[in-house]
Amino acid sequence: MNIVLRLAWRNLWRHSKRTWLTIGAMVFSNTLLVFMISIQFGMYGLMIDNTLQVFSGHMQIQAPGYKDDQKMRQVVPHVVQLASNLRKELQTDTIAARGWAFALASSEERSYGIGVFGVEPVFEPRVSNIPGLIKEGRYLRDPDATEIVIGAVLARNLRVATGDELTLLGSGRDGSFSAAVVHVVGVFESGVVDIDRNFGEMPLETFQDVFYMDGAGHQVVVSAATLDEAELLQPKVVAALPGGTDLVVHDWDALQPGLRQAIQADMSSAFFMYGILVILVAFSVLNTQLMSVLERTHEFGIVMSLGLKAGRLGRLIMLETALMGIIGMIIGSITGAIFTSWFTVNGLSIPGMEEMAANFNLPARIYPEVTPWTAVAGPLVVFLFTLLASAYPALRLHRLHPVEAMRAN
Amino acid sequence: MRTTPVLTRLAWRYLWRNHRRTIIMLSAIVIGVWAMIFMTALTRGMVDQMIKDGISVLPGHVQAHNPLFLDDPSVSNRISIGDAELSRMFDPLSFKAWASRVKVPAVITSERESRGVTLLGIDPAAERAFSFVTYDDVEGRFLESAEDNAVVIGRKLANTLDTRIGKRVVLMSQDPDNEIADRGFRVAGLFEASMPAFEEMYVFVGKKTAQKMLRIGDATTEIVFVGDDYRDVEPTYDRVRETLDGDLKVSRWYEIDTYLGTMLKVMDGFVLIWVIVIFLALSFGLVNTLVMAVFERIREIGLMLALGMKPASILGQIIIESMMLLAVGLAIGDLLAWATIQPLKEGIDISAVAEGMEMMGASSVLYPKLYLYDMLLANVVVLILGFLASLSPAWRASRYEPVEAITKVG
Numbered sequence: 001m002n003i004v005l006r007l008a009w010r011n012l013w014r015h016s017k018r019t020w021l022t023i024g025a026m027v028f029s030n031t032l033l034v035f036m037i038s039i040q041f042g043m044y045g046l047m048i049d050n051t052l053q054v055f056s057g058h059m060q061i062q063a064p065g066y067k068d069d070q071k072m073r074q075v076v077p078h079v080v081q082l083a084s085n086l087r088k089e090l091q092t093d094t095i096a097a098r099g100w101a102f103a104l105a106s107s108e109e110r111s112y113g114i115g116v117f118g119v120e121p122v123f124e125p126r127v128s129n130i131p132g133l134i135k136e137g138r139y140l141r142d143p144d145a146t147e148i149v150i151g152a153v154l155a156r157n158l159r160v161a162t163g164d165e166l167t168l169l170g171s172g173r174d175g176s177f178s179a180a181v182v183h184v185v186g187v188f189e190s191g192v193v194d195i196d197r198n199f200g201e202m203p204l205e206t207f208q209d210v211f212y213m214d215g216a217g218h219q220v221v222v223s224a225a226t227l228d229e230a231e232l233l234q235p236k237v238v239a240a241l242p243g244g245t246d247l248v249v250h251d252w253d254a255l256q257p258g259l260r261q262a263i264q265a266d267m268s269s270a271f272f273m274y275g276i277l278v279i280l281v282a283f284s285v286l287n288t289q290l291m292s293v294l295e296r297t298h299e300f301g302i303v304m305s306l307g308l309k310a311g312r313l314g315r316l317i318m319l320e321t322a323l324m325g326i327i328g329m330i331i332g333s334i335t336g337a338i339f340t341s342w343f344t345v346n347g348l349s350i351p352g353m354e355e356m357a358a359n360f361n362l363p364a365r366i367y368p369e370v371t372p373w374t375a376v377a378g379p380l381v382v383f384l385f386t387l388l389a390s391a392y393p394a395l396r397l398h399r400l401h402p403v404e405a406m407r408a409n
Numbered sequence: 410m411r412t413t414p415v416l417t418r419l420a421w422r423y424l425w426r427n428h429r430r431t432i433i434m435l436s437a438i439v440i441g442v443w444a445m446i447f448m449t450a451l452t453r454g455m456v457d458q459m460i461k462d463g464i465s466v467l468p469g470h471v472q473a474h475n476p477l478f479l480d481d482p483s484v485s486n487r488i489s490i491g492d493a494e495l496s497r498m499f500d501p502l503s504f505k506a507w508a509s510r511v512k513v514p515a516v517i518t519s520e521r522e523s524r525g526v527t528l529l530g531i532d533p534a535a536e537r538a539f540s541f542v543t544y545d546d547v548e549g550r551f552l553e554s555a556e557d558n559a560v561v562i563g564r565k566l567a568n569t570l571d572t573r574i575g576k577r578v579v580l581m582s583q584d585p586d587n588e589i590a591d592r593g594f595r596v597a598g599l600f601e602a603s604m605p606a607f608e609e610m611y612v613f614v615g616k617k618t619a620q621k622m623l624r625i626g627d628a629t630t631e632i633v634f635v636g637d638d639y640r641d642v643e644p645t646y647d648r649v650r651e652t653l654d655g656d657l658k659v660s661r662w663y664e665i666d667t668y669l670g671t672m673l674k675v676m677d678g679f680v681l682i683w684v685i686v687i688f689l690a691l692s693f694g695l696v697n698t699l700v701m702a703v704f705e706r707i708r709e710i711g712l713m714l715a716l717g718m719k720p721a722s723i724l725g726q727i728i729i730e731s732m733m734l735l736a737v738g739l740a741i742g743d744l745l746a747w748a749t750i751q752p753l754k755e756g757i758d759i760s761a762v763a764e765g766m767e768m769m770g771a772s773s774v775l776y777p778k779l780y781l782y783d784m785l786l787a788n789v790v791v792l793i794l795g796f797l798a799s800l801s802p803a804w805r806a807s808r809y810e811p812v813e814a815i816t817k818v819g
Contacts, residue, residue, distance in 0.1 A: 025693030113516035113525025276444040283437035284694035
C-alpha cells in the first residue's frame with residue numbers, strides 16, 4: 001500500500017469516534033437523498049405516464065390553433081383514414097382518431113353542458129385508460145351505434161343509469177343546429193372529479209353524423225410504451241403526415257403544459273432541500289478536518305522542518321477526507337438502497353395523501369424504485385462537497401511556519 | 410445552583426477558546442435554522458395562498474346548502490328560505506361577511522360556440538369579501554347591483570366563445586320544473602383570475618336577474634360565510650348551525666374542498682418533518698464538536714475534578730456550552746430568516762411555472778409567510794434535541810477518573 005494512503009488511513013482512526021460521527025452525518029444524508037430521489041423521480045415518471053394514459057396520449061395531430069381555441073371548424077380532414085394510414089406506416093396499434101364537440105346533454109330531469117368525444121371503439125382502449133375504467137355497463141362496441149359512455153359524477157348529476165336515453169343538443173362543424181338521442185351503455189369512474197363530471201364518449205362515425213363533420217375529426221392521438229419511445233416516434237409521425245397539409249403534431253409537453261411545470265416547481269423546492277442537507281454535511285466535514293489539522297500542528301511542524309512540503313501535507317488531508325467520503329458514500333448508498341427497497345416491496349403510502357395523489361393521477365400507494373442512478377447521484381454530490389470542504393484546512397497548511405508550529409501543542 | 414453564573418462564564422470562554430471551531434459550528438447551525446424557517450415560510454405562503462384563493466372562489470369558511478344540492482346541483486334543490494328571511498337571520502350575527510347566491514351549472518352560447526360554465530348570480534356589494542375578481546381590474550365594468558342585466562365573463566372564455574364586450578351571449582339552465590330557462594345577456598366586462606381555469610369556469614350575473622331567469626322567486630342555492638380565521642372555523646360553523654336549526658346542510662370549507670383540506674394537514678406534517686431532518690443533519694456536527702471540546706481538555710477536566718469540582722458541575726458546564734452555541738446560532742438564524750423573508754413579502758414571481766402551480770391549486774406569485782408558531786417550533790425543536798444530543802459527551806466528561814484524566818497524554 002502506498003505510504004501516504006496508509007498514513008491517511010491510520011490518521012483517520014486516531015479519533016475513531018470523531019471519524020464515525022462525521023461518516024454518520026454523510027450516511028444519514030446519503031440514505032435520505034437516495035430515498036427521496038428514488039421516490040421523487042419514480043413519482044414524476046408515474047405522474048407523466050398516468051396523466052398521459054388517461055386521455056391525452058403522448059402526442060396528438062391537430063389542426064393549427066386547435067389546441068388553444070378548440071373551435072369546431074379547426075378540423076383534421078379524413079381523420080379515420082389518416083389514423084389507419086399512420087397505424088400501417090408506423091406499424092403500431094396505439095393510434096386513434098377523435099372528434100370533440102360541446103353539447104347540452106339532457107336526461108328526463110336534468111341538463112348539463114358536457115364535452116362529447118367521438119372515438120374509434122376498437123382503437124381508443126389502446127390510447128386511453130377510460131375504456132378500462134367502466135364500472136357499470138360496457139364500453140362502446142359498434143362504430144356507428146347511437147350510444148354513449150359517460151362519467152360517474154355526470155351520470156349521478158343527470159340522474160341516469162345504463163339503458164337510459166340522453167338527448168344531445170349542439171352545433172355542427174358549419175355552425176348549424178345538431179341534435180341526437182343516444183343510449184347510455186356504460187359509466188366510467190376515474191376517481192378524478194373533473195374527468196368524471198365533464199364528458200362522454202360516443203362512436204366516431206355517429207359523432208360525425210350528428211355534428212356534420214363530413215369525415216373530419218379534431219385529433220389523432222398517438223401513444224407509446226414509454227416516454228423515451230415517444231420521443232423517437234415523434235419525428236416519424238411528422239414524416240408520415242401526408243404532404244401538403246398544415247396539420248401539426250403536439251407532444252405531451254404542449255398538450256399538458258401544467259405537467260412539466262408542476263414537476264419543475266416540485267424539483268426546485270426538492271433541490272433546495274437537498275442543497276441544504278449537503279451544505280450541512282459539508283460544514284460537519286469542514287469542522288472535523290479543521291480540528292484534526294489544528295491538533296496536529298505540532299507534528300506537522302516537525303515533518304515540515306524535516307523537508308515535507310505543505311502541498312504534500314495538504315494532499316494528505318484531502319486524502320483523509322476522500323477516504324472518509326468514500327466510506328460514507330458506500331455505506332450511505334447501500335443503506336439508502338436497502339431502505340428504499342423495503343418500500344419497493346411493501347409500497348409507501350402516506351395517510352391522508354390519497355386525495356392529493358389522485359389530483360396528480362398518482363396511485364395512493366407508491367412503490368419507489370432504486371436505479372443505479374438514484375442510488376449514486378446524491379451520495380456523489382455529497383462526496384464532492386466534502387472534498388471541497390476539506391480544501392480550506394488543507395490550504396491553511398501553506399501558512400504554517402515549521403518552527404512556530406513545533407512550539408504549539 | 411449558586412455555581413451557575415461561574416459555569417456560564419466558564420462555558421462562554423471555552424466556546425471562544427477555539428473560535429474557529431465555534432464559528433464553523435455556528436455557521437452550520439445558522440444555515441440550518443435559516444433553512445428550516447425560510448423553507449417553512451415558503452411552503453406556508455404557498456398553502457395559505459392556495460387556501461385563500463380556493464376559499465374566496467367558492468367555499469367561504471362555512472357554507473349552507475339544501476342537503477341534496479351537493480350531489481345534484483340543480484335549482485330543484487334550492488334553499489327554501491327566502492332572501493328577506495335570511496337577512497333577518499344573519500344580519501344581526503355580525504359575521505365578517507356573508508352572502509347568498511344563485512350557483513347553478515349553465516351553458517353559455519355565443520354566435521359561434523357554446524361552453525359549459527357555472528353561473529353565479531350574486532349581489533356584488535355582499536360578495537366583495539369573497540370574490541377572486543378584484544372588481545376594479547375588470548376590463549369594461551363589473552356588475553353594479555343585484556339587478557344588473559349584464560354578464561361578466563372570464564377573458565379566456567371570451568376568447569373561446571369568440572365574443573367581446575358589448576356583444577350578446579345566451580345563458581341557459583333549468584328552472585325548478587326542469588324546463589329550459591334561458592336569457593340573453595350583454596357582456597359588460599371581462600375578468601382575469603390568478604388561476605386561468607376560473608376564467609373558463611365562472612360567469613357572473615346579478616342575483617335578482619338570475620332568480621328571475623330561473624323562476625325561483627327570491628330563493629338561492631348557496632349561502633357562504635366568512636369568519637375570522639380559516640384555520641378555526643368552528644365558531645362560525647356553530648353559530649350558522651344554531652341559527653339554521655337543522656334546515657340546511659352546513660359544511661366547513663375543508664369538507665367542500667377536501668383537496669385543500671388535506672393539503673393543509675399534509676403541510677403541517679411536512680413542516681415538522683423538515684425541521685427534524687435538518688436538525689438530525691446538524692446534530693452529527695454538534696455532537697462531534699462537543700466530543701472534541703471534551704476530548705482536548707480531558708486533563709483540565711481531571712484537574713478540576715481533583716480540585717473538588719462536582720461531576721454535576723462538569724455535566725452542567727458542557728450542557729451550558731452547547732446550549733449557548735445553539736442559542737447564539739438560533740438568534741442569528743432567526744434574524745437572518747426574518748431579514749430574508751421580509752423583503753420578499755411583496756411576493757416572489759414564479760409565473761415561469763404558473764400552469765404547474767395551478768395544477769397544484771396555487772397561483773403564480775408566492776408570498777412567503779412567517780408564522781410565529783413555525784419559528785417557535787424550529788427553535789424549540791433545536792433546543793430540546795440539542796440538549797439531548799449534548800447529554801452523552803457531557804455525561805462522559807463528568808465520569809472521568811481524576812487521576813487517569815490528568816495523566817492522560819493529550
